[in-house]
Amino acid sequence: MIKVVKKMSFTSALVAVGFMIFQVIADLYLPSMTSNIIDNGVARGDIDYIWHIGGVMMVISVISIIAAFGNAFFATRESQRLGKKLRSDIYKKAENLSIDKFGNYGAASLITRTTNDVNQIQRVMQMFLRLMIQAPIMLLGASFLAYQKDAQLTKVFFVVIPLVIIAVGGIMYFAVPLFRSMQKKTDRINLVFREELTGVRVIRAFNKESYETERFDQANRDFTHTAIKVNTIVALMMPLMTLIMSGTNIGITWFGGQYIADMQLQVGNMIAFITYAMQILISFMLLSMIFVMVPRAQASADRINEVLEETDDIKDINQPEAISLSKADATLEFDHVNFRYADADNLALEDVNFKAKAGQTVAIIGGTGAGKTTFVNLIPRLHDTSSGAIRLNGHKIQNIKQYDLRELIGFVPQTAVLFRGTIRENMRYGNQKVTEQQIWQALKIAQADDFVSQMADGLDSYVEQGGGNFSGGQRQRLAIARALIKQADVYVFDDSFSALDFKTDANLRQALQEEMTEAITVIVAQRVSTIMDADLILVLEAGKVVGKGTHKELLANNKTYQEIAYSQLREEDLT
Ligand SMILES: Nc1ncnc2c1ncn2[C@@H]1O[C@H](COP(=O)(O)OP(=O)(O)OP(=O)(O)O)[C@@H](O)[C@H]1O
Structure with a gap:
């Protein structure tokens, strides 16, 4: 939480707290003046005194209103600014996370963290700047002033305060864990909802609307059930506190009445004492709200920090090498490249080697899951090689800025x-x-x-x-x-021609060949016809390059390529 709060402007926060302190002092001063008006003005029939003190009370009230407004303005502004900063930081972080790390969180959770979790922090910060500091100051101030008004009456608090602590503690004990679980349930709703929205066509085609509706309803019910439970528990706070406040009132009036009858206490002081007692109880209530909200915000802060502190495995080095568009001199080289996914046992790519220069087309062919997409994702560093090196225009791609590298690549994803x-x-x-x-x-x-x-x-x-x-x-x-x-120096097409008919595919390749004289073209394809004219074809099987050469060479001596080729085209089309 502290790490998150540090992102706030402390000057504005201090201004908000400053206004709030003025407000509390004014609020604490007023009951004393009321007691003076009653005991010195009303009791003695001193109209001038009443006018004089009444005027002072009006001025203090105006100061209190101005201070409350100033506090609300700065508290709202600062908490909103903090929210804006957090949203923007999470967005920037998520945008730059490696594909693997992004996948670990998932889009739904990242959206919840950017919206719901940030809202929690915003709300708590606003409360903190408005009420959290007010509560302890008011508690101490009101206790001191109440004691000053009448020390004997403070015995009422020996009964009342333990009761407040039991009520508030009990509510927190049940509510805090439920608040924490609500966050996870919000995540779940977002996840199911997002999945259903993106897969709406499949859902309709499979007539799975009712199944999916039930899945969403279940997540929704679960969330609602917890929300009702927690809000019911928290709603108990108000009636309990009202009960305790009324009891306090009765207690003070009971004992106060006796002291007044014994001439030990003045009426005005008793009224002031009641007001201070209410301020003390309100302070307790505010403090209890803080204890409910802070753990909830802490859970949100943890979730936000988890993203913000995520170490990214794909980083720029300290002193990157400069690189610019090389056009006709462009080269791309894979030098004994191995790659393994973080959670996988086997290599997804093993010992891949090739070199290409501007004007050439490199094609990658292989069955599903052979490693073709993994292969092309390594070029713009969507993943980093586990060992070996990829060089663009002679520079190891890890040694240049990711921004510069991606500027030189035209990428068409699957x-x-x-x-x-x-x-x-x-x-x-x-x-x-x-x-x-x-x-x-x-x-x-x-x-x-x-x-x-x-x-x-x-x-x-x-x-x-x-x-x-x-x-x-x-x-x-x-x-x-x-x-x-x-x-760009390199254009990557990851199975980008698969939805094209044969004629459009052929025309496109022809046009590309004519235009791409000053760039390297990397084409992933399932169709042999798409890559027949490539200068170099790599045949991938389970992450290994099992064939390398031109169409003619591979057709003559590579078994895997022959199998793919003959399964797709007639013999006369292959030559
Ligand atoms: N994020 C990931 N984590 C772990 N393994 C993965 C991940 N992505 C892909 N793989 C595995 O790596 C292997 C290669 O996947 P890849 O997507 O590169 O294949 P492909 O040849 O492009 O397949 P297709 O033609 O079906 O798109 C597969 O066995 C796949 O299961």
Whole structure:
């Protein structure tokens, strides 16, 4: 919690506390003045005194209101600023986490941490700056002043305070663990909800709506059940405290009445004493709320810190080497590269070696799970090699800044992702300075110019979240065009042609070959026809390169390649 709170501006926090101290002093001063008005003004019929003290009380009340407003303003502003900072820090951290670490948390949990957990911290900080410091000061001040008004009456507190501690302690004992479990249940709701929203098509196709609704209802019921339980327990606090306060009132009036009759106490002092007693009990109540809220916020702070303090295994070195676009001199080399996933027993890639230069196309083919995606993910350092080296333009990729490295790579992932906006905005994603002509040129190479030009709004056509209003093949072509717009030394296409028909696939490859004379093209494919013209084909099987060469060479002497090739194409198509 302290680590999180340190992110706050302490000057503004101090200002908030300063205002609050003024407010408490004013609030503590008022009952004393009331007692003076009653005992010295009303009892003696001194109208001037009543006017004079009444005026002073009005001024003090105004000061109290101004101080309360100032405190509320600074407390709200600072807690909101803290929330903003935390949200932004978590977002930046999540954005830069390696794919593995990101997967450990999952999108649902990261969203809960950015929203729900940050809200908890914000609420507690606002309460802290408004009430948490007020409560102990008021408690001490009111106790001292009550004692001053009448020492004998303080005996009421020997009964009342243990009762308050038992009531508050009991409530906390049951409520705090439930508050903690609510956080986990919120995570669960988000996880189920997100999974169902993203898989809505599959759910409908399998007629699993009622199954999924039940799954969501279960998570929802579980959360609601705990929320009702905890809120019912906490709701007991108010009636219990009202009961204790009323009891205190009766006790003070009972004993106070006797002291007044014995001329040991004045009426005004008893009224002031009652007000101080109420302030003491309110302080206890506020303190109890703090004890309920702090453990809850602590759980949130732990969850936030867990993300913020996550050590990232993919880091930039201290003095990275400078690298820039090499165009015709570009080279890409895998030098005895091995890779193992953190939780896996076996290597996902084993001793991969190859070298390519600008203008060349390197293709990777292999069955599902052979390691093709893992292979291409190593190039922009989405994962780091376990051993061996990858060199881009002669630089070990670990020795250059991740930003610089990724600037030199045009990457089309296996699942084409488009962002909500327009086609133009999506095309400018990797290069803000791109001209209209360059966009159309990239769309032409990606075989996307036809369908984009036929759309009523052309480049300004609307793209739904994830590109949902385009077909799979159209999405792939737009994603390819977006990568081509980026000036890069290496273009990586991870199974990016799979949704294209054979003719479009062939046209696209032809266009790429003509255009990519100053870049290296890495293509992952399942279809032999897609990679037949590549300068170098790597055949992957269970993470090992079992064949390396051109289509002709592999067809002549590589068994795995022959099996793949003959299972897909007729003999005459293969030559
Ligand atoms: N995050 C991960 N953690 C552990 N193992 C993984 C992870 N991602 C992939 N693997 C494993 O690594 C191996 C290679 O996976 P990869 O995704 O690279 O295969 P692929 O050849 O691209 O498959 P496909 O053609 O089906 O996309 C598989 O056995 C897979 O189960």
